[in-house]
Amino acid sequence: MKIHEYLAKDILRAEKVRVPRSYLVTSEELAEEKSLRKCLERLGFPQVLKAQVLVGGRMKAGGIVVAENLEKSLEGIRKILGMKIKGEEPYGVLVEEYIPHDTERYISLSIDRNVRDAVFVYSEVGGVDIEEFASKYPDKVLRTSNIRELPKDLQEFAKQLYDIFVRYDLTLLEINPFVFKDGDFYALDAVFHVDDSALYRQLWAYEDTEETNSFVPFENGEIGVIGCGAGIVMATIDILVEHGYKPANFCDLGGGATMESVYEALKKVMSLCSKAVLNIFGGITDCLEIAKGVVNFKEEDPDFEIYIRLSGNNEFLAKELLKKHGIYAVDDMKDLIERLQEDEKVQKRGVNDVF
Amino acid sequence: MFFKTNTVCVYGGTGRYGSYHLKRMIEYGTNVVCVVSKNKHIQRMDGVPVYQSLSESFEKPDTAVFFVPPQNVLEAFKDAVDNGVVNFVIITEHVPVHDTLKMLKLAREKGATIVGPNCPGVINPHERVKVGIMPEKYFKAGNVAIISRSGTLMYETAKHLSENPGVGVALGLGGDPVVGTNVSEAFEIVKKLGYEKVLLIGEIGGEDEVRGVEHALKIGFSPENIVAFFAGRHAPEGKRMGHAGAIIEGERGKVSFKEQRLKELGVKVVKFPWEVKDAWRIW
Numbered sequence: 001m002k003i004h005e006y007l008a009k010d011i012l013r014a015e016k017v018r019v020p021r022s023y024l025v026t027s028e029e030l031a032e033e034k035s036l037r038k039c040l041e042r043l044g045f046p047q048v049l050k051a052q053v054l055v056g057g058r059m060k061a062g063g064i065v066v067a068e069n070l071e072k073s074l075e076g077i078r079k080i081l082g083m084k085i086k087g088e089e090p091y092g093v094l095v096e097e098y099i100p101h102d103t104e105r106y107i108s109l110s111i112d113r114n115v116r117d118a119v120f121v122y123s124e125v126g127g128v129d130i131e132e133f134a135s136k137y138p139d140k141v142l143r144t145s146n147i148r149e150l151p152k153d154l155q156e157f158a159k160q161l162y163d164i165f166v167r168y169d170l171t172l173l174e175i176n177p178f179v180f181k182d183g184d185f186y187a188l189d190a191v192f193h194v195d196d197s198a199l200y201r202q203l204w205a206y207e208d209t210e211e212t213n214s215f216v217p218f219e220n221g222e223i224g225v226i227g228c229g230a231g232i233v234m235a236t237i238d239i240l241v242e243h244g245y246k247p248a249n250f251c252d253l254g255g256g257a258t259m260e261s262v263y264e265a266l267k268k269v270m271s272l273c274s275k276a277v278l279n280i281f282g283g284i285t286d287c288l289e290i291a292k293g294v295v296n297f298k299e300e301d302p303d304f305e306i307y308i309r310l311s312g313n314n315e316f317l318a319k320e321l322l323k324k325h326g327i328y329a330v331d332d333m334k335d336l337i338e339r340l341q342e343d344e345k346v347q348k349r350g351v352n353d354v355f
Numbered sequence: 356m357f358f359k360t361n362t363v364c365v366y367g368g369t370g371r372y373g374s375y376h377l378k379r380m381i382e383y384g385t386n387v388v389c390v391v392s393k394n395k396h397i398q399r400m401d402g403v404p405v406y407q408s409l410s411e412s413f414e415k416p417d418t419a420v421f422f423v424p425p426q427n428v429l430e431a432f433k434d435a436v437d438n439g440v441v442n443f444v445i446i447t448e449h450v451p452v453h454d455t456l457k458m459l460k461l462a463r464e465k466g467a468t469i470v471g472p473n474c475p476g477v478i479n480p481h482e483r484v485k486v487g488i489m490p491e492k493y494f495k496a497g498n499v500a501i502i503s504r505s506g507t508l509m510y511e512t513a514k515h516l517s518e519n520p521g522v523g524v525a526l527g528l529g530g531d532p533v534v535g536t537n538v539s540e541a542f543e544i545v546k547k548l549g550y551e552k553v554l555l556i557g558e559i560g561g562e563d564e565v566r567g568v569e570h571a572l573k574i575g576f577s578p579e580n581i582v583a584f585f586a587g588r589h590a591p592e593g594k595r596m597g598h599a600g601a602i603i604e605g606e607r608g609k610v611s612f613k614e615q616r617l618k619e620l621g622v623k624v625v626k627f628p629w630e631v632k633d634a635w636r637i638w
Contacts, residue, residue, distance in 0.1 A: 111452055111456070111532065111533060113532040113533055113561050113563070113600070114561070114562065114563070114566065116456065116459055116533050116537075117456065118456070166453055169451055169452075169453055171452060195451050195453065196449075196599075197425060197449040197450060197451045197452065197599070198451035198452075198453070198454075200425075200426060201426070201451075213595045213596070213597055213599075214597055216591075216594050216595075216596065218591060227507070228507065229505065229506055229507030229508070229597075230505065230507075230530060230558075230596055230597025230598040230601055231503075231504070231505025231506065231507050231508035231509075231530070231556070231558055231586045231598070232505070232507035232508055232511060232586075233596070233597065234505075234558060234559070234586035234587040234590055234596050234597075234601065235508055235511070235586040235628060237587075237589055237590065238586060238587070238588040238589050238626075239627060241588070241589040242588075242589075242626065242627075247589075250590070250594075250596050250597070252596075252597040254597075255372075255488075255506075256372070281490075281507050281510050281511055281514075282490070283475065283488055283489055283490045283506065283507065283510055284372065284488055311514070312490050312510070313490065332629070333511070333627075333628060333629065334627070334629050
């Protein structure tokens with residue numbers, strides 16, 4: 001999960017990493033103009049206004065502005081709060097003191113799945129075009145898991161960052177740029193991603209995204225996809241596309257789906273398209289629960305077409321129940337596709353008959 | 356963790372999923388010797404003693420399988436490794452990645468093997484031993500080893516393989532970005548167990564399958580004996596598909612890239628799961 005810059009900087013500050021003095025302005029803050037003016041003046045001028053959004057590239061989108069005086073700053077804050085950056089409305093504006101500096105450097109920590117360890121990426125050149133620089137001069141970018149391979153003057157700073165990376169369960173910690181001033185390193189920007197699986201112990205990271213990994217809608221889909229297990233759902237999507245269909249979503253019920261979760265998934269899918277395939281291979285999952293969920297749904301929405309593949313745990317009872325309600329289930333993925341194609345042919349023929 | 360001689364301890368064996376799979380593992384033939392659970396009221400489950408820590412147990416198992424909640428996995432791991440366990444199967448999903456890294460570090464120091472987290476476990480139909488959650492009836496004994504990053508697709512392909520040529524042993528590595536046993540290490544295990552034919556089930560994200568096959572060829576597998584199937588060919592870029600590891604973050608994580616590399620190495624890639632049963636016959 002991505003974390004807003006102001007929150008990341010609060011953590012850096014608490015962990016004794018130097019960051020510019022700052023003040024977070026939200027719409028409510030703006031309404032209290034008198035006290036806001038005081039706070040801004042205390043930061044001094046020029047000051048940097050930074051839109052708090054979770055998308056990258058906000059500088060180029062006009063989300064970062066330098067203001068020379070109070071009036072310009074207020075004007076800038078209003079403007080940023082009213083704009084959308086790559087479709088996202090800013091949560092607020094972080095107003096920071098301006099730190100004069102000569103060179104900007106880059107450092108990050110992430111988890112490398114191949115070496116299965118945390119990895120530092122360091123470059124003497126930082127700033128907005130770091131990706132371009134890194135692809136042009138890959139030999140100028142250092143990748144290492146060993147702090148001692150970083151430049152000597154950086155090692156203590158890097159150690160601080162590493163401790164934060166572990167203690168706050170981050171999967172990405174990026175400081176771009178950081179600068180050297182008055183004998184210390186300053187983090188001018190910070191990007192934090194926190195591990196979703198660790199949110200139970202990282203309560204400072206609030207949940208601000210509704211979309212879950214288990215339900216992902218696609219654009220212009222025509223057939224819903226529901227299954228148990230990420231792999232089988234991905235494979236079902238692949239098979240549909242290979243046979244000329246446009247999937248409307250990815251939906252993983254996970255292991256141990258209940259009749260309620262099946263019912264709700266079908267309702268969600270129904271808002272996207274007019275038919276769906278259910279591909280269930282019950283290991284942990286009880287197929288009877290799936291069947292019950294389908295039956296409940298069908299009673300309310302009999303016209304929504306569902307193609308079902310059921311294998312595994314309690315398969316027989318589940319199929320019996322479905323049959324009682326006039327719903328037919330196959331036990332192989334290939335049969336599922338063939339049925340889908342056949343029905344389509346029949347429907348097409350039906351149209352021809354009318355003409 | 357593949358043999359009758361292995362002694363298995365089930366962490367979290369009194370819980371909803373743990374108790375169900377404890378029973379199924381015992382019925383299948385796995386040599387389960389004890390359960391470790393935080394539940395203070397249960398002394399025995401399906402004929403095996405329940406302890407709060409493995410240090411209370413007289414018997415010292417060599418293998419542990421975890422059904423504990425994610426926040427207790429690291430603690431359970433320390434308990435097991437301190438008491439001499441060397442094989443770990445971590446079924447639990449949503450284990451924080453920094454906990455996984457800590458476990459991996461400890462495992463390296465102690466010479467232990469971890470399969471998972473977020474995995475279906477391992478099964479050997481010849482010995483009727485399974486340390487995991489797979490529906491065993493779809494695994495008929497044969498001569499193909501399965502190495503899989505996806506649980507359900509392992510069952511799916513095993514079902515087809517069971518018609519012919521059967522499953523020798525199957526390892527479900529798990530869907531997290533960082534796992535205890537990667538594809539390269541899985542090939543090492545399979546080689547040690549004496550299998551030549553391998554079905555590799557991969558998915559989008561990372562480059563583990565390509566690295567794994569390159570390694571396999573180095574240690575003596577021949578390319579015509581390896582067949583691969585991938586999920587996520589048509590997954591949208593940048594979106595996470597359920598598995599924490601299944602997200603395309605660059606060219607190398609795409610199915611098309613992996614498939615092309617494997618083909619260059621002489622490995623056959625099938626497009627649909629039902630094609631796996633004939634994949635070796637055609638060669």
